[in-house]
Amino acid sequence: MPSLFFRDPQQEYPVIARGEGIHLIDEQGRRYIDGTSGAGNVTLGHGRERIADVLRQQGSELAYCFSAFFTNRPALELAERLAALAPPDLNHAYFVSGGSEAIETAIKLARQYHLLRGKQGKHQVISRWRSYHGASLAAMSATGLPSMRSPFEPLLADFPHIAPCYPYRCELGCEGVCHLACAQQLEQAILDAGADNVAAFVAEPVVVAGMAAVAPPPEYFAEIRRICDTHDVLFIADEVITGYGRTGRHFAMEHWDVDADIILFGKGASSGYAPLGGIVIHDRIVEAFAREQAFFAHIFTYVNNPMAARVGLEVLDIMAEEGTVTQARDTGAYALQQARGLLSRHSCVSEIRGSGLLLGIELVGPDGAVFAPEQHVGQKVAKMCLQRGLVVAGVTATDWGGGDDLRFYPPLIITPAEVDEALDIIDDALTHLEATG
Numbered sequence: 001m002p003s004l005f006f007r008d009p010q011q012e013y014p015v016i017a018r019g020e021g022i023h024l025i026d027e028q029g030r031r032y033i034d035g036t037s038g039a040g041n042v043t044l045g046h047g048r049e050r051i052a053d054v055l056r057q058q059g060s061e062l063a064y065c066f067s068a069f070f071t072n073r074p075a076l077e078l079a080e081r082l083a084a085l086a087p088p089d090l091n092h093a094y095f096v097s098g099g100s101e102a103i104e105t106a107i108k109l110a111r112q113y114h115l116l117r118g119k120q121g122k123h124q125v126i127s128r129w130r131s132y133h134g135a136s137l138a139a140m141s142a143t144g145l146p147s148m149r150s151p152f153e154p155l156l157a158d159f160p161h162i163a164p165c166y167p168y169r170c171e172l173g174c175e176g177v178c179h180l181a182c183a184q185q186l187e188q189a190i191l192d193a194g195a196d197n198v199a200a201f202v203a204e205p206v207v208v209a210g211m212a213a214v215a216p217p218p219e220y221f222a223e224i225r226r227i228c229d230t231h232d233v234l235f236i237a238d239e240v241i242t243g244y245g246r247t248g249r250h251f252a253m254e255h256w257d258v259d260a261d262i263i264l265f266g267k268g269a270s271s272g273y274a275p276l277g278g279i280v281i282h283d284r285i286v287e288a289f290a291r292e293q294a295f296f297a298h299i300f301t302y303v304n305n306p307m308a309a310r311v312g313l314e315v316l317d318i319m320a321e322e323g324t325v326t327q328a329r330d331t332g333a334y335a336l337q338q339a340r341g342l343l344s345r346h347s348c349v350s351e352i353r354g355s356g357l358l359l360g361i362e363l364v365g366p367d368g369a370v371f372a373p374e375q376h377v378g379q380k381v382a383k384m385c386l387q388r389g390l391v392v393a394g395v396t397a398t399d400w401g402g403g404d405d406l407r408f409y410p411p412l413i414i415t416p417a418e419v420d421e422a423l424d425i426i427d428d429a430l431t432h433l434e435a436t437g
């Protein structure tokens, strides 16, 4: 029988008919609080008529023109707006259809930048274990999640990986207080590979897909920047999920006051209303292309797409009018405080972290040790939450000796009362877990 190919045939997928604000509503009329903003992208919530209107309008004016021959006004304007939001020397943008395309683009741009400067050997990209940079093959080569990489290992580029900055379970034994041994691994990895072979280092400011809202200490990225500069390695900040206000700043790197050479964005750039991602680029990379009169040997059909760019402009207008970034910061602080008050009394909750509207809740067994991975506790709790009307990501790590957690990253428009409603559901699910095991 012809049908959709489902990623997980064991799973039931409710058919969602519509969305309103922070809610998704299925064909039976059941409402779910969208506690993961879709895939972390629907930052402004569902059912925004204004964005639907600009899609209709742009579609009837100009849905497409090929970026190899033409440009278009929405893409030109969006590039200007992004340059104003990015650090002072990052003044150029290139738009693609999502996060994976953004990192493919950044890796190839970094490689060509070094070639243009006569550095023929520089091609490797160093990244961190427990990172997620996307599903395509170069993105997966940088990704540091063995369970996602292993089926495709023969197809992946041989990129070096260093330790993540994860003080809660530090593999370098920092016992909760980071002394930057993890950052210094970057220098060692560059020396091991040979600085002449390393093009770039990529990291997420706050890790979401591979760990539960994990952010490094204030000194971490300054040390990373120093190491990259010493060895002529570009620093790529993967802000695909942290960008556009999630952490209470437009770009999360603002928390560290360190500028990357290339910023990746996606997700919230369109709030889910069009496939949109891209990169913001440092002037000196663009100048290298201009100096050598070189062209970037990389393009996708939907580069600088006018429909997506028009949505991107509307998203930035709404964010400015509604003060979305400040709202994310304030509601995020409230959510963290409430979560700590309400959930830390559960013996299965060992740590609660937050960064803007992004909460990570670490779960442990009655003896304080991690649950056995085959118990799938994180996934079980997420399922209980879904039955109670809340979408939350529940993860059971199968690598690094396991570990379960919950991740809550709702639309940035969520109100404090809605936060309370969501946390009550998590509270109830954890009570149920403790009662039933």
Ligand SMILES: Cc1ncc(COP(=O)(O)O)c(C=O)c1O
Pocket (backbone or CB within 6 Å): 097, 098, 099, 100, 101, 132, 133, 134, 135, 204, 208, 209, 238, 239, 240, 241, 266, 267, 277
């Ligand atoms: C940090 C990060 N980078 C890249 C990606 C890949 O983005 P996409 O799924 O839009 O290709 C994701 C997606 O979750 C992400 O979280």
